[in-house]
Amino acid sequence: MSPFLFGCQFMLVNLLNYSISITSQIKRVVSMSGQLFFSIITPVYNGEKFLNENAQSWLKQTYPNFEVIYVDDGSSDNSRNLIEEIVKCDQRFKLVCQDHVGIAQAIKRGIQEAGSNYIVFMDQDDIAMPWRLEKTAEAFANGAELIMGDYEIIDEFGKPTGRIVSFPSFITSENLLLEQFKRTYFLGSAMAFKYKGDFEFHVDSGGATDYDISLKMLLRDYQFVYIPDILIRYRVHNRNTSANYSKQKQDVKTIFSQYEHQELFQHLLQKGFNPFEVSLSLGICYLFQNNLDVASPYLQKAMLLIDQSDRRTYQECMFYNSVLYFLLDAYDKSFELLHDLVKKGYNNPSIFNNIGVMLVYFDQIAKAKDWFNQARDLNKQYSDVAHNLKLLNDNHVDYRDYKFTTRLLREVLTHIQIK
Structure with missing residues (x-):
């Protein structure tokens, strides 16, 4: 018996009839009260381990007007069969299948299949909080066109890590566009937007598709609203698309191949x-x-x-x-x-680490170690400085192997870096 069917049997004694009755009322609710209808897009690739929890989180929503479109991107595991069973449990769930062509194409396909232009994203391994759609509907009703909320970090097994990621306090609707050029503040799984059909998705944007979409919307003056509540539980593990930084950098480069930098300068x-x-x-x-x-x-x-x-x-x-x-x-x-x-008086750990690297280059090893230790004291999860201290302790002499951090460290690290 599949994990989801077991979950269905556990829940459906009281839940299945409720779900079907809610589903049958959706069209009446939409026509009578004008409530928004959401299309939730979830690309799936070999995600059978997480799909049960993912689907259950939508069944627990306090807002019933939605469809969940799982786009299976050529999975080689049991994902497709499991989704078919999910669809049998509740007709608000849909399955779309395609060959393995990547996450950007899966998102594009999902939007093409969507029954609404109010789009919600969520990855296959993440969990929606019960109030996510209700709070999102409130934001859209108040004029939002692009929405982002907070998210709680969980590990691969669903255990909370104690970390919650929020928008930095210095980000406002006025400066968000500029800040988005420095680094993305959008996590696809916690995004929602009203798609107006006024731009195309870059089919090769890969794990940076959420960056491509949010930047295009901000350039087109979509009204941004931040919801200061946890909307999802975001699962962090080595298989996260966004954890592969080298691939993500290439995806960002692909996104910016669409723009002429002089035109961006003048536009801004x-x-x-x-x-x-x-x-x-x-x-x-x-x-x-x-x-x-x-x-x-x-x-x-x-x-x-x-x-x-x-x-x-x-x-x-x-x-x-x-x-x-x-x-x-x-x-x-x-x-x-x-x-x-x-x-x-600036004391970002990236600054301290990089001073240490420079001192290694200048063959001042004792001083370098002191700076690395200061960086580690500021952020004990800082992978670059941990790497550098290990090299020093091993008396490693090739300075080219020491890691010079090219970005100011954020307060919250959400990914495990993949080499």
């Missing part, structure tokens, strides 16, 4: 952002893609326009210019910028 200026903000954001964006020819002039321009009174953007500008110099093998200049940040 026309939206009212100042030249420093735009230069810094685009510089960081293209630096992350390792496109130094584009990143360098933007970061250098930002240095000329820098506002020292804004500590957050000052730290970003100095740090990412130090990364640029490091990648250009200008180690003295990179170290100088990092040291300036320390003198001004």
Whole structure:
């Protein structure tokens, strides 16, 4: 007997009749009260281990007007059969099958099959909180077109890790577009949006499809609303698409191949952002893609326009210019910028780690270890500094093997890095 059928037998004594009765009422509810109807899109690839919990979380919703579209992307495990059994339990669940062509194509197919333009995303291994759709409906009713909420991190076995990820306090609807060029603040599983059909999905965006979608919506002035509540439990494990950072960087590079950076610069200026903000954001964006020819002039321009009174953007500008110099093998200049940040009281662990790496390059091993230890004290889950301390303790002499962090560390780390 499959895990889900066992779950069905456990629940359906009281739940199946309830689910069917709710389903039969959906059309009447929509026509009589005008309540929104949601299409939930979930790409599936070899996800049989998690599908039972995923489906059960939708059955527990306090808001009944939805369909769940599972797009099986050519799974080789029992996922397809399990979804077929889920569909038999509740007709709000649907199965769409395709050959294995990737997550972006699966999302696109799901939206094509959707019965609503109010779209909710969730990955196969994540769990919706019971109030997710109800709170999402409230936000849409108040004018939202693009929605993001908080999420709780669980491990592979569903155990809470004690970590909750929220939008940073400095992010507002006014600056979100610019900040989105520096790094994405959208997790696909916690997203919802009203799709107007005014852009195309990039079919090769892979694990960064949520970035592609959110950036296009923000560029088109979709009304963003943040829900300060936990909407999902987000499962972190080595098989997360977004855990593979090297692949994710390539996906982001693919996304930005759609844009001319000069046109982006002018477009952002026309939206009212100042030249420093735009230069810094685009510089960081293209630096992350390792496109130094584009990143360098933007970061250098930002240095000329820098506002020292804004500590957050000052730290970003100095740090990412130090990364640029490091990648250009200008180690003295990179170290100088990092040291300036320390003198001004900045204590991000990425800064301390990178000073340590520079000291290794300068053959000042004892000092390097002290800086690595300070970085570890600030963030004990910091993988780069753990790697560097191990090399030092093993008396490893090849400085090229030490990890120079190219991004300011976020307060909450959500992924295990895959080499």
